[in-house]
Amino acid sequence: MTTETSSLIPRLEALLIVADEPMSVTALAAGAGSPVKEVRAALAELRADYDGESGGPERGFQLREVAGGWRIYVREELDGVITDFVGNQAPARLSQAALETLAVIAYKQPVTRSQVAQIRAVNVDGVVRTLLGRGLITEMHADPETGAMHYGTTSLLLEKLGINSIDELPHISPLLDDGSDGFAGLEGI
Amino acid sequence: MTTETSSLIPRLEALLIVADEPMSVTALAAGAGSPVKEVRAALAELRADYDGESGGPERGFQLREVAGGWRIYVREELDGVITDFVGNQAPARLSQAALETLAVIAYKQPVTRSQVAQIRAVNVDGVVRTLLGRGLITEMHADPETGAMHYGTTSLLLEKLGINSIDELPHISPLLDDGSDGFAGLEGI
Amino acid sequence: MTTDPAGDAGFRVSLSNFDGPFDLLLNLITKRELDITEVSLSAVTDEFIGYLAELGPEENLDEASEFLVVAATLLDMKVAGLLPQGEFVDAESVALLEARDLLFARLLQYRAFKEVAVWFSDRITHEGGRHTRDVPLEQKHRAATPELKWTLSADDFAALATLALAPSEIPTVGLEHLHAPQVSIREQAAIVVSAVRTNGSVTFRELAAGVDGPGIIVARFISILELYRLPPPAFEQLEPLGELTIRWVAETWDDEHLQALGADYDN
Numbered sequence: 001m002t003t004e005t006s007s008l009i010p011r012l013e014a015l016l017i018v019a020d021e022p023m024s025v026t027a028l029a030a031g032a033g034s035p036v037k038e039v040r041a042a043l044a045e046l047r048a049d050y051d052g053e054s055g056g057p058e059r060g061f062q063l064r065e066v067a068g069g070w071r072i073y074v075r076e077e078l079d080g081v082i083t084d085f086v087g088n089q090a091p092a093r094l095s096q097a098a099l100e101t102l103a104v105i106a107y108k109q110p111v112t113r114s115q116v117a118q119i120r121a122v123n124v125d126g127v128v129r130t131l132l133g134r135g136l137i138t139e140m141h142a143d144p145e146t147g148a149m150h151y152g153t154t155s156l157l158l159e160k161l162g163i164n165s166i167d168e169l170p171h172i173s174p175l176l177d178d179g180s181d182g183f184a185g186l187e188g189i
Numbered sequence: 190m191t192t193e194t195s196s197l198i199p200r201l202e203a204l205l206i207v208a209d210e211p212m213s214v215t216a217l218a219a220g221a222g223s224p225v226k227e228v229r230a231a232l233a234e235l236r237a238d239y240d241g242e243s244g245g246p247e248r249g250f251q252l253r254e255v256a257g258g259w260r261i262y263v264r265e266e267l268d269g270v271i272t273d274f275v276g277n278q279a280p281a282r283l284s285q286a287a288l289e290t291l292a293v294i295a296y297k298q299p300v301t302r303s304q305v306a307q308i309r310a311v312n313v314d315g316v317v318r319t320l321l322g323r324g325l326i327t328e329m330h331a332d333p334e335t336g337a338m339h340y341g342t343t344s345l346l347l348e349k350l351g352i353n354s355i356d357e358l359p360h361i362s363p364l365l366d367d368g369s370d371g372f373a374g375l376e377g378i
Numbered sequence: 379m380t381t382d383p384a385g386d387a388g389f390r391v392s393l394s395n396f397d398g399p400f401d402l403l404l405n406l407i408t409k410r411e412l413d414i415t416e417v418s419l420s421a422v423t424d425e426f427i428g429y430l431a432e433l434g435p436e437e438n439l440d441e442a443s444e445f446l447v448v449a450a451t452l453l454d455m456k457v458a459g460l461l462p463q464g465e466f467v468d469a470e471s472v473a474l475l476e477a478r479d480l481l482f483a484r485l486l487q488y489r490a491f492k493e494v495a496v497w498f499s500d501r502i503t504h505e506g507g508r509h510t511r512d513v514p515l516e517q518k519h520r521a522a523t524p525e526l527k528w529t530l531s532a533d534d535f536a537a538l539a540t541l542a543l544a545p546s547e548i549p550t551v552g553l554e555h556l557h558a559p560q561v562s563i564r565e566q567a568a569i570v571v572s573a574v575r576t577n578g579s580v581t582f583r584e585l586a587a588g589v590d591g592p593g594i595i596v597a598r599f600i601s602i603l604e605l606y607r608l609p610p611p612a613f614e615q616l617e618p619l620g621e622l623t624i625r626w627v628a629e630t631w632d633d634e635h636l637q638a639l640g641a642d643y644d645n
Contacts, residue, residue, distance in 0.1 A: 009246065009249065010246075010247065010248060010249035010264065010267060011249060011267060011270050012249065013248055013249025013250055014249035014250065014263045014264060014267040014270050014271055014509075015249075015270065015271065015274060016249075017249065017250040017261060017263060017511050018263060018271055018275075018509050018510075018511060018512070018513075019513075020512075020513040020514060030274070031270065031271075031273075031274040032270065056245045057198065057199075058199060059199060059202055060198065060199035060200060060201065060202025060203035060204075060205075060206065061202055061203065061206045072206065073206075073516070074203045074206055074207060074516075074519075075199065075203060078199060078200060078203040079518070079519070081200050081203050081204065081220065081221065082203055082204070082207055082519050082522075083518075083519060083522040084220075084522075085204060085219075085220040086515065086519050086520070086522045086523050087522045087523065087524060088219070092524045092525070092526065092527045093526065093527040093528075093529075094526065099530070099538055100538060100541070100542035101542075103535060103536075103538045103539035103542050103543075104539065104542050104543060106535070106539065107539045107543065108543075114322075117322050118322060119542070119543060120542065121318065121321055121322060122321060122322070122324065122327075123321075123322065123323060123324020123325075123345065125324065126210075129209070133514075133515065133520065133523070134523075134526055136526075160526075160528040160530075161530070161531070161532045161535055162531070162532060163532050168532070169532060169535070169536060170532055170533055170535075170536035171536075172536050172539055172540045172543070173540060205511075206511065206513075207513070207515060207516075207519065208511070209512050209513070209514075250511070260510055260511070261510065261511040262508055262509065262510050262511070263508070263509040263510075265508070268507055268508055268509055271509045272507065272509075282503075283499070283502070285495070288495040288496075288498050288499050289491055289492055289495040291495070291498060292491045292494045292495045292498055293491050295498075296491070296494070308484075308487060308488060308491065309488070309491075310484075310488070348505075349501075349502050349505055349506070350498065350501045350502060350505060351501060351504070351505040351508065352501075358494075359494060359497055361490045361491075361494055
């Protein structure tokens with residue numbers, strides 16, 4: 001039982017560290033390949049450990065049971081550190097690269113990251129993350145075949161631009177609006 | 190000093206737990222409000238702690254220095270647990286041509302496309318475009334005389350390779366490092 | 379056929395001081411156990427060309443790509459050999475020595491990168507299987523991010539989009555500066571065609587005789603390569619790097635063919 005638990009805890013930690021939403025005990029038990037009862041006990045042990053109640057130091061993060069699941073959060077007393085850091089870090093205006101990527105998404109939506117990357121001829125992963133974080137774009141739907149996420153703009157962008165709907169975006173020259181289509185329109189000539 | 194450190198480590202843990210990319214020591218120092226030197230020492234301490242070298246248990250996660258920054262990873266031995274649980278979306282593989290071109294650029298940077306083409310004896314334009322799109326290489330500067338663009342590798346590549354800096358690339362014989370010089374290095378034999 | 383591009387089943391050479399796989403020869407040179415100046419380039423070249431002749435069209439691409447470097451280098455050497463070398467008696471052997479250095483240097487270099495590419499592939503695959511903590515900021519922290527300063531009007535935004543969506547080309551290397559006096563492949567091809575048609579059979583040495591400047595010789599050589607893509611002439615070369623003879627065998631020929639010649643080189 002002791003060796004069981006000692007290898008179960010690291011497995012739970014591995015699962016919890018990558019989880020981006022609270023994980024239910026059953027999901028954790030399935031992931032760790034251990035019975036629910038043991039998992040529940042191990043989680044309680046881990047929570048106490050992170051809280052410095054098992055002889056080790058109090059960690060900068062804590063394990064909390066929220067909304068029927070378990071998740072690692074920044075320790076509440078340290079929230080101020082993160083708030084200050086985030087407040088000082090994020091630039092108050094978007095970079096040129098972010099603005100251009102946003103423009104591509106606005107006119108091409110719904111569009112995948114790789115499609116945007118192809119148009120911009122650079123990797124846009126970081127910029128897309130920034131735009132998502134800013135709430136200017138949002139995930140719309142995953143491609144049923146490839147699973148690639150399609151992005152579109154939000155009402156926050158409309159608000160910033162002072163328009164009511166995406167149809168009110170100024171028309172841009174159709175010749176330039178899609179390099180990848182080539183000159184399909186000329187085929188009939 | 191002890192109380193300083195003991196409160197520094199949880200602050201660093203809080204910052205690392207919210208980071209979504211490798212965090213440089215300077216960024217961590219700014220976030221934690223501590224001198225760079227102390228932060229560096231605390232990170233080494235934390236890494237050893239997670240690895241079970243400070244009397245505590247070996248954690249299910251580890252702290253790694255990658256691409257010039259620090260980041261929390263699932264412990265290597267436990268990657269299988271996560272892969273089994275979430276499934277692994279196999280990353281799009283690079284072609285042999287792309288890998289070879291990437292290797293040439295990594296060792297020769299800053300380097301122009303025609304210099305790369307000479308070494309590989311084939312046109313590399315398409316491959317360079319792919320690597321740019323993947324964010325593995327970037328444009329560095331144009332040659333002031335010919336206008337030829339020089340390319341170099343990005344920190345994303347370091348991340349993908351799991352190394353901290355370009356100096357960690359395997360050593361290749363200095364003899365081989367420039368064909369255009371012929372065998373100048375052999376003259377002394 | 380084999381995964382080892384130049385292993386036992388691959389390209390072998392038999393020289394006075396070495397007999398074995400080409401790959402081993404390169405290894406010995408790398409480790410300095412064999413002096414590169416003692417390796418006969420012409421013997422390696424002969425064996426290489428013989429080996430290429432035996433290679434089937436469906437040989438594996440890996441093998442082909444390694445030999446592409448050999449072939450490109452040999453071609454460079456051939457072109458270099460066509461350029462005037464000066465009047466020194468020794469010029470040819472000096473050129474040969476340089477060519478040998480170049481061939482081996484390039485091969486060793488290419489092989490080094492090919493080997494290290496395997497390391498890149500292994501590392502990328504391995505790291506691709508690693509999992510990082512990558513979790514979005516909690517809402518309460520996200521709320522702390524400074525408010526975005528937005529200055530663009532809808533029209534500014536559209537202008538930006540037009541710019542961003544314009545097809546972007548990877549900047550190309552300007553070659554203009556390399557062609558100080560421009561030589562027209564088409565003009566040179568016309569001269570070559572008329573010489574071959576008039577005489578029936580011409581050697582390249584004759585075609586290059588009395589020409590002013592290496593650029594024109596190169597242009598005439600390229601125009602022969604271009605002609606090779608069309609039916610007209612027949613080529614004869616009895617041995618590698620030997621005399622190249624061009625004979626006219628075309629039955630139909632019109633100036634349209636000439637117009638198309640060298641089109642690839644127009645820019």
